[in-house]
Amino acid sequence: MKTITFYQKKPGVFRFMGWLSYGITPWLAPLILPLAIISDRTAAGAISLLSYSSIGIFSTLPDTRQIVYSIHQLFWGQFRHHLLSRQISKLLRETLLNAGLVKKEYQETTGAKGRMSRKEILHYPSGTIHKDKINIYIQFKMIPGQTEQEWERKVNAFAHSLGCSLVSFQISRGIVEITLQYGEIQANAVTYKTDMEHNLALGYATGGKLTWDFEHFPHALIIGPTGTGKSTFIRNLLVQLRSEWIVKVADGKQVEFTHLQDLGFDVATDTSGFIRLVEEAQIEVDQRFKTMETQRKNHYSQIKEKPYFLVIDESIYLLEALSTKKDKETGQSERERILGLLRDISLRGRAAGVQLVMIFQRPDSTFMPTVIRDNLTAKIVLGGSKTALEMAFGKDKSKQLDSVSLGHGYVCIGDGRVELFRFPDYAQSTFLDDLEPQRSIVAIQ
Numbered sequence: 214m215k216t217i218t219f220y221q222k223k224p225g226v227f228r229f230m231g232w233l234s235y236g237i238t239p240w241l242a243p244l245i246l247p248l249a250i251i252s253d254r255t256a257a258g259a260i261s262l263l264s265y266s267s268i269g270i271f272s273t274l275p276d277t278r279q280i281v282y283s284i285h286q287l288f289w290g291q292f293r294h295h296l297l298s299r300q301i302s303k304l305l306r307e308t309l310l311n312a313g314l315v316k317k318e319y320q321e322t323t324g325a326k327g328r329m330s331r332k333e334i335l336h337y338p339s340g341t342i343h344k345d346k347i348n349i350y351i352q353f354k355m356i357p358g359q360t361e362q363e364w365e366r367k368v369n370a371f372a373h374s375l376g377c378s379l380v381s382f383q384i385s386r387g388i389v390e391i392t393l394q395y396g397e398i399q400a401n402a403v404t405y406k407t408d409m410e411h412n413l414a415l416g417y418a419t420g421g422k423l424t425w426d427f428e429h430f431p432h433a434l435i436i437g438p439t440g441t442g443k444s445t446f447i448r449n450l451l452v453q454l455r456s457e458w459i460v461k462v463a464d465g466k467q468v469e470f471t472h473l474q475d476l477g478f479d480v481a482t483d484t485s486g487f488i489r490l491v492e493e494a495q496i497e498v499d500q501r502f503k504t505m506e507t508q509r510k511n512h513y514s515q516i517k518e519k520p521y522f523l524v525i526d527e528s529i530y531l532l533e534a535l536s537t538k539k540d541k542e543t544g545q546s547e548r549e550r551i552l553g554l555l556r557d558i559s560l561r562g563r564a565a566g567v568q569l570v571m572i573f574q575r576p577d578s579t580f581m582p583t584v585i586r587d588n589l590t591a592k593i594v595l596g597g598s599k600t601a602l603e604m605a606f607g608k609d610k611s612k613q614l615d616s617v618s619l620g621h622g623y624v625c626i627g628d629g630r631v632e633l634f635r636f637p638d639y640a641q642s643t644f645l646d647d648l649e650p651q652r653s654i655v656a657i658q
């Protein structure tokens with residue numbers, strides 16, 4: 214991680230000249246040093262000439278060229294670093310000023326002819342800046358008298374002025390922390406699962422592979438409007454579900470995952486199939502709980518059960534199709550009954566090892582009651598529409614989040630912070646090719 218200096222005031226020309234001289238030290242030193250230490254000018258000139266000839270020869274020989282370049286970089290890099298600090302500081306000072314986050318003071322002076330003049334003095338907050346290959350981490354100390362709200366309202370301005378996207382924003386004890394992403398998160402490689410751990414890679418965040426530990430943070434909620442890469446993202450998840458785990462898929466779109474049937478998956482494509490899968494999953498929860506009770510255990514792994522996944526794609530289509538007519542006996546409609554079962558799975562699924570992965574195209578509280586939503590502890594938003602972000606992460610956490618480009622999303626696991634991540638583009642044909650050998654092993658067994 215590199216540190217960038219934040220200049221509260223525009224650095225002067227002397228500082229610039231100082232860094233420039235430092236940057237060209239390897240080229241200036243052979244000229245100045247001999248002259249400085251040897252009083253005999255002819256000898257100094259000869260040493261200088263010898264040094265330059267050596268540098269010239271070293272720069273042309275393939276074996277030593279790299280050494281000369283590295284020495285040059287060491288010094289010149291510092292000068293460039295100064296230029297970057299100047300440039301970023303300038304942009305930040307402008308942003309702070311335009312955002313009204315600068316304290317202004319006026320100084321009145323009386324001139325020689327008794328004329329009064331008023332000078333504006335600007336006090337910028339002190340700050341530190343760090344940078345890695347992907348993010349810029351900015352920390353400002355609030356000026357006494359400033360409020361959190363003043364900063365919150367303007368935080369996006371920092372992202373816009375630096376041409377970055379906002380990754381996170383936090384204020385604590387007068388310290389404002391802003392993380393901006395300027396580089397690309399690389400997510401070229403599909404993650405194949407090679408271990409038995411009860412976790413799945415969701416993609417890549419700035420710190421590397423992003424893993425969802427579904428044992429501790431059960432159930433996933435995925436929201437992504439059409440075209441945001443939902444199906445691609447699900448393929449990235451499905452390919453990691455180990456063949457010995459139980460996987461059921463309700464496919465509301467009736468196209469996306471239907472062909473998984475050919476590979477031995479239990480896929481439901483219509484309403485009755487969807488109802489069956491939800492009922493079965495809830496019965497599974499019940500049965501596992503009963504077995505755990507009789508064996509005096511409290512976790513499904515202790516009764517030798519495997520993780521069970523119920524993946525519901527396009528949940529709204531499936532829930533919408535359910536009848537809302539109240540049953541005379543139970544006083545409950547079919548939709549209410551199924552939502553009740555889903556709620557039960559979401560509440561008791563963790564101990565039983567039954568995981569819900571619910572995918573929505575649009576956020577809609579009618580089909581995603583708060584109680585279910587709150588129990589889906591891994592929340593993922595692709596695309597990043599404001600309503601989707603608010604529904605998944607709540608108003609506070611989503612306030613400063615911008616929409617993201619294709620292949621990116623935001624994730625929040627448990628009570629953690631919202632993180633930007635990227636997932637690989639994963640073609641359907643490759644996915645099916647990848648699954649074929651896995652499932653045929655199960656079929657042979």
Ligand SMILES: Nc1ncnc2c1ncn2[C@@H]1O[C@H](COP(=O)(O)OP(=O)(O)OP(=O)(O)O)[C@@H](O)[C@H]1O
Pocket residue numbers: 437438439440441442443444445446619620621636637638639
């Ligand atoms: N991670 C990614 N990087 C680059 N392109 C991607 C990525 N994920 C998906 N895409 C591209 O975006 C397009 C839409 O992807 P996908 O079909 O998965 O989206 P979707 O949200 O399921 O859309 P729909 O709801 O219309 O089916 C595809 O052309 C796909 O190649």
